[in-house]
Amino acid sequence: MNKRILLLTALILPILALMASAYLKSAQRSSGEQVILPIEGFDPRDLLSGHYLIYQVDYGLETGCTEHDVETSICLRPQRQMFAADALPEDCTLFIRGYCDGSADFRAGIERFYIPEEYAEALEKQVRDKRGELVLSVDSQGNAAIRDLLINGKPWQETVQP
Numbered sequence: 001m002n003k004r005i006l007l008l009t010a011l012i013l014p015i016l017a018l019m020a021s022a023y024l025k026s027a028q029r030s031s032g033e034q035v036i037l038p039i040e041g042f043d044p045r046d047l048l049s050g051h052y053l054i055y056q057v058d059y060g061l062e063t064g065c066t067e068h069d070v071e072t073s074i075c076l077r078p079q080r081q082m083f084a085a086d087a088l089p090e091d092c093t094l095f096i097r098g099y100c101d102g103s104a105d106f107r108a109g110i111e112r113f114y115i116p117e118e119y120a121e122a123l124e125k126q127v128r129d130k131r132g133e134l135v136l137s138v139d140s141q142g143n144a145a146i147r148d149l150l151i152n153g154k155p156w157q158e159t160v161q162p
Contacts, residue, residue, distance in 0.1 A: 025145065028137060028139055028143060028145050030137070031137070031139065032136075032137030032138045032139040032140075032143075032144075032145065033094060033137070033138050033139075034135060034136070034137060034147065035076060035094070035135075035136045035137075035138050035144075036133050036134065036135050036136070036150070037057050037058060037059060037060075037133065037134050037136065038057075038058040038130070038132065038133050038134075039055040039056065039057050039058065039127060039132045039133060039134055040055060040056055040058060040127065040128075040130050040132070041054075041055055041056075041124070041127045041128040051114055051115060051116065051117055051120070052112040052113065052114055052115070053112065053113045053114075053115050053120070053123055053124065053127060053149070054111060054112045055111065055112070055113070055127055055132065056105070056111070057106075057108070057110065057111065057134065059074050059076075059080065059096075059106065060080045061074065061080055061081070061082060063082075064082070064100075064105065064106060065082070065100030065101075065105065065106055066100075067100055068100055068101070069099065069100065069101065070084065070085075070099060070100045071084070071085035071086075071097070071098075071099050072084060072085055072097075072098055072099055072100050072106060073085050073088050073092075073095045073096065073097050073098070073142055074095060074096050074098070074106060074108075075088065075089070075092035075094070075095045076094045076095060076096065076138070077092070077093050077094040077095075078091060078092070078093065082106070085097065094138060095138075095142045096108050096136075096138055096142050096143075096144045097141070097142035097143060097144075108144050109144070110134065110136065110144050110145070110146050113134075113146060113149050115149075115156070119156070119160040122159075122160040123149075123151070123156060123160060126151045126152075126159065127151075131151050131152050132149060132150065132151055133149075133150040133151075133153070134146055134148075134149060134150070135147040135148040135149075135150060
């Protein structure tokens with residue numbers, strides 16, 4: 001009887017953890033403040049990786065990261081500016097947390113978007129032509145989640161044909 005309980009527990013716990021993770025991501029996407037930021041393809045050799053569109057987010061900053069492998073935040077309101085994670089000013093009411101990677105680019109975990117393979121070529125071309133924008137949900141702790149990908153201001157599904 002003990003083996004059955006252990007087996008049942010071993011099966012149920014990962015399922016519950018996966019369900020909780022999906023619920024938390026869904027809650028974050030629906031409860032955060034909506035922000036729209038432009039994107040562009042940055043590596044013509046590797047814009048499309050598998051079923052993911054890989055791009056660079058334009059945060060509207062004059063300068064990027066000056067240090068490597070450092071936790072950083074970008075204040076979006078009242079003024080767009082980059083700060084060390086522990087030096088965010090009190091008047092910053094909307095920000096995205098991330099880090100400066102080894103190539104001095106800011107990364108917030110929103111740099112790729114899953115797309116079905118049949119739409120890959122059309123979307124890749126439009127992002128290269130600087131027609132793409134991300135609709136993000138940003139919570140009060142600075143966590144950003146992707147809500148949608150826009151092409152020319154419309155949801156991507158409306159702009160592609162198989």
